Every structure is written in structure tokens, then in C-alpha cells.
Amino acid sequence: MASIAVRQTSMIERIFSIEIARVTERAAVAAARLRGRGAEKKSDQAAVDAMRRELGNLPIDGTVVIGEGEMDEAPMLFIGERLGTKFGPKVDIAVDPLEGTTLCAKNMPGAIATLAMADEGALLHAPDIYMDKIAIGPGYPKDVVDLDAPGDENIRSLAKAKGVKPEAITAMILDRPRHAELIAAVRKAGAAVSLITDGDIAGVIHTARPDRTGIDIYLGIGGAPEGVLAAAALRCIGGQMQTRLIVDTDEKRERTARMGIKEPRKKYRIEDMVRGDCLFAATGVTDGPMLSGVKFDKSVIETETVVMRSVTGTVRWIRAEHRRVDKF
């Protein structure tokens, strides 16, 4: 009896790995219609509406744990919102319907629609505050780099573990004034720095395939919700990540406590942010190094989506042609 139940659960979970692609596809198409219009809020809202509509059709009893904000500040996909038909497994859902609203508004590379799903209680309920992050790909000894070590030291440790000179290492970092010192330290160690204007979920994912992306390590401070989504992706494809919430005001301390976080200064690893198996999906909105953006043809809309499943580590790249253009 128990084994039938287990088989059914894993079958449902396998089916969801395709179903969640539908959700991010719809969100990406909705946002892509507004690419390059300088309309950050509008394109985000379009992605939110589409994602929420599609999630509502899934046979899940889902709760949004990473969403558009707390209940009073976000009308849709707010943290705590229940989604799905309710007839199905209890799951946590983390969403970023449009990661890189500015990239979409300016039609710059790298905007994506993204989502992660895990068993109820498995995902860290991160408030929308900053988070310090460090991530590397698979195949290295545990904790070879350390969130609390200086940037140059991490570059040297990583280079040694990879068996190369620091000059052969490339770090990806968000281009922000707050990272000036970090960038200088990484360069001082001899490594190259690849700067991005937005989009650190993709930034972290890049580290999982350094041979293809040229990125060995992701460093710096970005959004905490994006950190949890990135951790879900790395849980599926392998790699290491360490993070810490930046709780530097009373207001943030309160919000963090309200999310149920008891140790706000804790250094999180992937298994602390995603405590169990998960699914991750992302669809390109604008063309980017990881995913192609949505292409609109007269009768067909093309999307590219990556779906990952931690149970097996399978990564699927789904290029879809949607014929019912009117349905999107």
C-alpha cells in the first residue's frame, strides 16, 4: 500500500515537471508582449496575472512562500496565497513571474519567468530583503569557498580546487556600487569579473556549467527571494551555495521573524533553503545567454524553457511552438 502511495506521489511529481513549464511559458509570453516599452510595472503585472491563472489550474494544494510581497502589499501571488484546485499534494511555491523587470522594460538580455515547487514546508520563507550569496558548480570539495572569506581568498581556493591559476577563473557579480570592494578583491586575485545589471538567479545557475558558460563562481548581494529560487535550481543540477539574509534594521528583523525565521544570522546552504526535493522552471522573456526569449510569429509563438527535477537531476530544455496564439 505504502509503495503504491510513493509511486503515485512520484508520478504526480513527474507530471508536474511538465506542467510547471506551462506556467512559466504563459508568464513569459505575457511579459514579452510588453518588452522594450519601458513599462516595468505593467509587464510584471502581466506576468503575475498569467502565472496566477495557470497555477490555479494545477491539481495542487499550493501555498505561495516566495511571491510578489506580503499580503497587504501585493494583490496577487502574495506570500501565503493558496493556489491550485486544492485536490492534490500540498506544496510550497516560489515565484518570480518576471525576474529582471528592468531587462524586460529595456528589452535587454536575460529577463526570465521562473518558478520552483517543493513539498509543503520545504522552501525557506525568505522576506523580500537583501541576501549575501556565493555559489559554485558541482565537483568541488564541500565548503571549498566560504561566504565569510574575502573575495580574493575565495578565488584562490577555487582556482586551487579546480587545478588552474586564478587568472583562469571568472566570477559573475551584480554591477552595483555596493560591490566595488568585492570586484576589486576578485580582480586583485587575478580572476576576471563578468558584470550583470540584473538577473542573479541565472547568474547562480551559470556556475553549474562553467565549461559552457565560462562562469566559475557567483558572488555578491542580491534579493533573498531570488536566492531561494537559485538554490532550488542548484539543488536540481548540483553545485554549492552559501547565503545569509541581510537583516540590518528593526523593520527587517520584524519582517524576518514574521516569516518564521528563527535564526536570521544563520549561514544557509542549499539544503537549508530547499529542505527536500524540488522542481524548478524558467522561460526566457528576452533573449539571453541561458534561454532564448519569446518569439512572436503570425500563427506561432515560440518559447524556450528549462525544467529541472532534483529527484533525478534531469534538466530538460523545452522549445515549444504554441499554435493557439489567441489563447495566450
Ligand code: VTB
Ligand atoms: C537581484 C537581481 C534582480 O534585483 O536580486 C537584484 O537578480 C537585487 O536588488 O534581477 P538591487 O537591484 O536593489 O541591487 C534585481 O535586479 C531586480 O529584481
